[in-house]
Amino acid sequence: MTGYTGLEIAVVGMAGRFPGSSTVDEFWDHVLAGEAGVRRFTDDELDAAGVSAQRRAEPGFVPMGGALDGIEFFDAKLFGYSPRDAAVLDPQQRVFLECAWHALEHAGHLGDGEGIGVYASASVNTYLLRHLWDNPAVPGGLQPLDLLLANDKDTLASRVAYHLDLTGPAITVQTACSSSLVAIHVACQALLGRDCDTALAGGVSIRPPVHEGYRYTEGGILAADGRCLPFDADAHGVVAGNGVAAVVLRRLEDALADGDTIHAVVKGTAVNNDGAGKVGFTAPSVHGQARAIRAAHELSEVDSSTIGYVEAHGTATPLGDPIEVAALTQAFTTPPESCALGSVKALIGHLDAAAGVAGFVKAVLAVRAGVVPPSPYFTGPGTGLERSPFFVNREALPWPSPRRAGVSGFGMGGTNAHAVLEEPPSPEPMAPGRSRHLLVLSAASEESLRESRERLAGHLAGAGAPLADVSHTLRTGRRALRHRLAVVAGDRAEAGAALAGAWTGAGDRADVVFLFPGQGSQHAGMAARLADEEPVFRAALDECAAHLPFDLDEVLADAGLLQRTRFTQPALFAVEYALARLWERWGVRPAAMLGHSVGEYVAACLAGVFSPEDALKLVTARGELMDALPAGAMLSVPMGADELELPDDVCLAASNAPAMSTVAGTVEAIDRFAAGLSVPSRRLHTSHAFHSSMVDPVLGAFAERVGEVELRAPRVPFASNVSGTWITAAEATDPGYWVRHAREAVRFSEGLRTLLAGGPVNLLEAGPGNVLTTLARQHDLAAGGHAAFGSLRHPREDKHDLDTVLTALGRLWISGVPVDLAAPTADERRRRVPLPQYPFERVRHWVDLPGTTAPQAEPGRAAAAAAVPAQGGDLAVITAIWQELLGIDRIGPDDDYFELGGHSLLATQVLARITGGLGVALPAGAIFEAPTPARLTALVERLRAEQREPAQDDEFARLLAEIRDMSPEELRAELDRERDAQEISQS
Known part of the structure; x- marks a missing residue:
């Protein structure tokens, strides 16, 4: 394969519906098998199309064609149409809108419409002329402008741009039968001219009623027997077809850089017009066609002898085929030894405005697969073919590299278009990536989400792209809809199995509250595997380590050192601060925060009260001072703070939940108090009696340390442990507040109620384990529409840290939080890969022909x-x-x-x-x-x-x-x- 010039365009996605084929993959299978989509219509179909018995009996009537079934069905709800408006919308525009969705989805670029242009073509609107005009079944109240906007070709590209939120140019291109290939040419030029960075190009031709058949007339272009036989000795005309197709194009350099799946490379395109040098307006021109083909070769900088296949216009008419062969022969200045010819019209009929893109898709599939597609109908060469280097193959042929193909589209009136395609470059190997992956799906309805889940599970059951690429495509290349699903897995098999029990929902809780746990939640190895695989987390941890008087990694790995308060408190701060930075990088920003004891320092730091360096100085000093205190004890009691009757030597240390408190004092005092309780209690694994009178001896020294740092007013609200209400600027900037904070009881329960009073929120515990989410759930979260999630596994859980944090990310997304799903792998090079299409929930929206069906409702x-x-x-x-x-x-x-x-x-x-x-x-x-x-x-x-x-x-x-x-x-x-x-x- 030759090198690239920098002017090439990559085909990164495609979609289509053709007679007999509902997807591009199905279409290719039919091409290889030579299975025609053109068929004979049944009597019932002809009745529904309004074809009378008298007309069927007329000489020359041919009850055949390439019909596109199901055009009356449309997912109106997904695109925001009322049933009335959907019923009068041109079916071409409906079908093309769905096709555009699938094409961008196939490319992995449906998620963000910034810089995406639309270039589209459509055929004459027979639905307006035959189904809507003067039809009493048309819904009432419609104004002329309503019908115009719903049925004018001019709105085709703009409608797609509007509904898919595409911000590049939106241009409808009309040049008769060459329209959609010209649209591809215009799209390529727009990409090269930087009008857009991604282009959707294609066409649609649906002419209701699609099961009508036609009348053959001598000398016309329609075949007498319903068979289209391009370049065959028996060629005698074309058959009308209906269909839609669209391709997604990007500059090759961008597609390679972004890891797009490239199906083919457009080396060059050219467009011209015959002018007046022909016998009539509708007649083809050898000279005009040859100039367009030759121009495409020159712009592509390819030797025409290296082109092994041409997807011809191929109308199978006695006039058109010989002229096209003559033009090809003239244009190939260095003739190949042999070059295969084919035309998709033989299988699906003539798609009029969509004919060019249909042939283009067929050629893309051929160069990608390395197969010259067959023309099984062929019996012998027509006029001029035997004197050319071109041939028509009856069977599929292997096609070795380098593979290049030409695609022609010629319109009545003389607008000629030609494109040169080349096989795609070999995909660049990708690194394995992380060990765990988040997969997300969304849909507009529960039923569509269920079907999407089944389709994805079936896809994962077979061989295919690495799960890292599947995850990346689902997270970055799809539209986020209301009903959502998320799973975390390590490989395709695990992901497929996990989908059956995936978290689902359609929440509208957008606000997140960060919860930061205090001493007692730590454990050896906390977040170790997260630090190994998440560079953002690792960088924030290292930022903290640079300001600590000990080796942070050593402390985090040593259970004994983590029992020492001098190490525990700064180590907890570092892990929680790093987690918060990771969440923020993933787009999760807190609306408010609440810390428990030393956890409030993390909240204050993130709110801007302390710099990270000053916060670590204070937390380290606090831990060292408390570590030097005499030993004490703490006791968890299943009673509310206002229910406790405490002796003078026992202090309330924390109000944690409506029926959960912590008390502190000397070991002897706590033992006596526990013995006198009528309810079971639990001694906490702490070395000191925090938040009690036992810390009084160090308060003066700590006050001096606080006085040495700059305190600023908080920029993000957080609830105070001291008051249980919102922190004020005066409190946050008062050194005396932080001294009281070390001594007085932690009013976590009161602070949580303050946070929950503002409406439904997502509580996200940004620290090891699930201590605070467990306490939060004792506040009847469900009644207020709240939810709580943890970020890191519990020490007794045998799971990867990524499992917990990615599961929380998925559940936040399900809840409605505007997270950045691309961020978790922003540091990796990943590929966008084709995945199962979105299952549209189509409903019949149709105005039947007058006299064929009684008006309903x-x-x-x-x-x-x-x-x-x-x-x-x-x-x-x-x-x-x-x-x-x-x-x-x-x-x-x-x-x-x-x-x-x-x-x-x-x-x-x-x-x-x-x-x-x-x-x-x-x-x-x-x-x-x-x-x-x-x-x-x-x-x-x-x-x-x-x-x-x-x-x-x-x-x-x-x-x-x-x-x-x-x-x-x-x-x-x-x-x-x-x-x-x-x-x-x-x-």
């Missing part, structure tokens, strides 16, 4: 609408209007207008209907202020209940008359002005 809706003003109250009126205009049979009082697929254009009609039906003049922005039937009803009732002076009644009548007299366009403009005003006031 429309009479009931009309009756309900007519009866609305006379009965049922305001809520029933509003709900019925919504049901009619949105096309939804059942709408609840708390259903959101915009989640149901409503939009600003439709809102003008909703407000006008409510104004007319209820006699209440609603402001233009009412639908934004009150987006549910219940809230809109309350707004109507409030407006009606207001007492008006006669002058006000006159003003109301004037406003009512004014809004009734407004045209939809005027009302819509007023609505937009009101919406803009609201957005400005809110911002």
